[in-house]
Structures are given as structure tokens and as C-alpha cells.
Amino acid sequence: MTSARPIVLARKFAPFVLPVIAIGLARLMTYTDWAAANATLAALLFAWIVMDALCLATIAKAVEKKPAIHTILGAAALGVCIVIIGASPAVRARIFELPALLTALGLTAMLWFAVAARRVTKAWRDGADIEAALSEVMPGPFLKFFLTEVRMMHLALFVWNGKPDVPKGAQAFGYHRYLAPMMGVFIALQVIELGVVHLLLSLWSPFVAWLVFAPTLAGLLWFIALTKSLRLNPVLLTQDSLRVRTGILHDCTIPLDAIASIGETFDAKTLKARSTLDTAIMSAPNVTLRLARPVEMPGLIGTRTIDRVALRLDEPAAFQAALRKATGL
Structure with missing residues (x-):
């Protein structure tokens, strides 16, 4: 075998x-x-x-x-x-x-x-x-990648002061407030780097300068879109499911009856495990979930099976109270 x-x-x-x-x-x-x-x-x-x-x-x-x-x-x-x-x-x-x-x-x-x-x-x-x-003419993974990039550029350039995506009947829990200052600093540094590098390269070769400028600008716009998406896509709690989102990076719906326990932390080994969905960006989680059964999470290419979730929320106590009430844990 x-x-x-x-x-x-x-x-x-x-x-x-x-x-x-x-x-x-x-x-x-x-x-x-x-x-x-x-x-x-x-x-x-x-x-x-x-x-x-x-x-x-x-x-x-x-x-x-x-x-x-x-x-x-x-x-x-x-x-x-x-x-x-x-x-x-x-x-x-x-x-x-x-x-x-x-x-x-x-x-x-x-x-x-x-x-x-x-x-x-x-x-x-x-x-x-x-x-x-x-999808009639484009392969699934390529189509997902293409549409994701189009949505990211649209979000970066045209969406300002948009309302968070919260369907009727769902409770929303944000996770962007602790990230906003860090993301703002990174964006500012990227803008400075973009200008300085372009100026220095243009003194040597204008062609190379523009060749480097294009993907660097695309990366900056992608990062701006990611920063916006963190506010626009909060974690959602409904009557029968928990939708875990991290901007445009993660989107996984977990049935409430699949949640076995609620905690506050995982050890380092558990956090790094492939079966753990760690949505805490540049920080330690303050809410953790253990699942009673594996859940499939869709990705850009294929799916991923998870049995634990780690989150970093702006109001962890309120989230835990609402989730315990919804699940009876």
C-alpha cells in the first residue's frame, strides 16, 4: 500500500x-x-x-x-x-x-x-x-485568483467608508482596531519606499525603474485593500453558524453544533498545526475554539481541514458570552 x-x-x-x-x-x-x-x-x-x-x-x-x-x-x-x-x-x-x-x-x-x-x-x-x-471558460483556481485580484483592486481604489458586511440577523465582532495602527505604519513605509526606490532606479535606468514600480504599486494597493477588508468583513455569529473571517484572507463557516469548547489560548505547537485556523495577525489570539468534528475550509486552491480556530477580537468577552449563549457551552 x-x-x-x-x-x-x-x-x-x-x-x-x-x-x-x-x-x-x-x-x-x-x-x-x-x-x-x-x-x-x-x-x-x-x-x-x-x-x-x-x-x-x-x-x-x-x-x-x-x-x-x-x-x-x-x-x-x-x-x-x-x-x-x-x-x-x-x-x-x-x-x-x-x-x-x-x-x-x-x-x-x-x-x-x-x-x-x-x-x-x-x-x-x-x-x-x-x-x-x-467558470465556463476559466479553470477554477485561476478564476478564483483572477476574481480575487479584481475585487482587491476595486476595494483599494473605489471603496471608501463602506459599511461592514453584516447580514440581517447576524451579530458582528470586529478584529481590526488593534491592527489599524500597525497597518497604517506599514502602508506609510511602503509609500516612502516606493518613491525612494523609484527615484534611485530612475537615475540608473528609467525602464528598470518603471518595471519595478508596477508590481510594487500593485503590492501597495493589495495591502491597502487588505487593510480595508479587515473592517468590512467582521466575524459573524448567526443562529446556526459562526462565520470566521480575516479580511479577504480567510472565510470559513463553522456550524455551531461543531464547536466543542471555547478557550483563550493555544500552545505554540497547536497554533502552528495545519489543522488550526489561526486568524490572529501579528498578535496572540484571545479566543480559541476546539471543534467536535473536522470542518472543511475553502481556499484559493482546494480545501483545508481544520479542527481548531484561534481568533484575536476587539471585544473577546462579548464574543465569548454571545457564543456560549448560542451554543449552550
Whole structure:
């Protein structure tokens, strides 16, 4: 049984790992002297390896090895992006000089876009929300990541003085007041660092300065959105469940009948355990929960099983009193 586990794991992860290795090696090939001297052959070889690796991986992951047409087209469209962006400058320049290859790549991308637009539009007209509609053409983990980033940028740039998300009938318990001063200091330091680093780099290379500026600014906006989300997404207690949230980082609903005991602290080993959901940011928890049974917590990729929860709340005594009343503990 034990000896078969590595084989099972290899079969499970091979469709993800092998294409990455193949594409990575092919990309390195485009930077060799041979590729520079044989740019046409290198461009065709790189495009073939990328497309072949992604399409074969898609077939391997599909049910009964029979993926839908739009899924294959999606893999091919991703391949187009990798071929254009991932090739070395010399090979990329050669790609744009090959009308047949460039036309094939362009038609592939356009065909996927047309099919994707049709499926999304149909799902939307059938009453699906935007997430369900986009799931018709985008893989689950990638879709979650994409929507999370869009929501974060919207929150950072356009949501000011918004009301906390508290449904009717729920009791809200905040956890942002102890964090607000620290988060404010971090944001101020990031702004200063952004300006100083950009100025120094621009004296050396304006291109590099803007290249570094873009992801740094995105990181700053992400941190601002996280800070806002801590106030907007409090912990919620309802008649039958406890919704544990940490801004946009965690969101887990725990049935009240799954809570076995309420405490105030865990030892360091318990806090670090994977089965413990520790929502206390940069601080020790002041409320802890032990669960009578494991609970599945959804994440960006897959789920996580937890049986303990650690929280840092602004009003721990009021929370414990309300939770004990709701659970009878």
C-alpha cells in the first residue's frame, strides 16, 4: 500500500509538473547560441513544444481523456501567450517575421476568444452570475485568483467608508482596531519606499525603474485593500453558524453544533498545526475554539481541514458570552 503511494502521487501531479518542465527547458533553449543562429527553427520548435505540452496535459487531466473543444482551445490560447511572451528577444522577433506562424497563433487566440465569449454570454443570459459565467471558460483556481485580484483592486481604489458586511440577523465582532495602527505604519513605509526606490532606479535606468514600480504599486494597493477588508468583513455569529473571517484572507463557516469548547489560548505547537485556523495577525489570539468534528475550509486552491480556530477580537468577552449563549457551552 505504501509503495504504491508514490506512483499514485506521480500520476496525479505529472500532468501539472511535466508540462512546466518541458516548457521551461524549451524556453531556455531559445536563449542559446544555437537558437540565435537558427531563429526560424528555434521559433517553430518552441511553439510546437509549448502547444504539445499544454494540449497533452489537458487531455491527460480530462475525464476519460476526452476534453471539451473549448478546453483544448483554452490550453492552446494559453500556449499562444507563452510562445509570444516566453521566447527570447531574438526568437520572438523571428516569430513576428514568420507570417504563417503568426497567423496560426493569432487565429488560435481569436477562435478561443470567440468560443469563450459565446459560452460566457449564454451562461449570463441563462441567469448565471459573473463568476459562474466565467467558470465556463476559466479553470477554477485561476478564476478564483483572477476574481480575487479584481475585487482587491476595486476595494483599494473605489471603496471608501463602506459599511461592514453584516447580514440581517447576524451579530458582528470586529478584529481590526488593534491592527489599524500597525497597518497604517506599514502602508506609510511602503509609500516612502516606493518613491525612494523609484527615484534611485530612475537615475540608473528609467525602464528598470518603471518595471519595478508596477508590481510594487500593485503590492501597495493589495495591502491597502487588505487593510480595508479587515473592517468590512467582521466575524459573524448567526443562529446556526459562526462565520470566521480575516479580511479577504480567510472565510470559513463553522456550524455551531461543531464547536466543542471555547478557550483563550493555544500552545505554540497547536497554533502552528495545519489543522488550526489561526486568524490572529501579528498578535496572540484571545479566543480559541476546539471543534467536535473536522470542518472543511475553502481556499484559493482546494480545501483545508481544520479542527481548531484561534481568533484575536476587539471585544473577546462579548464574543465569548454571545457564543456560549448560542451554543449552550
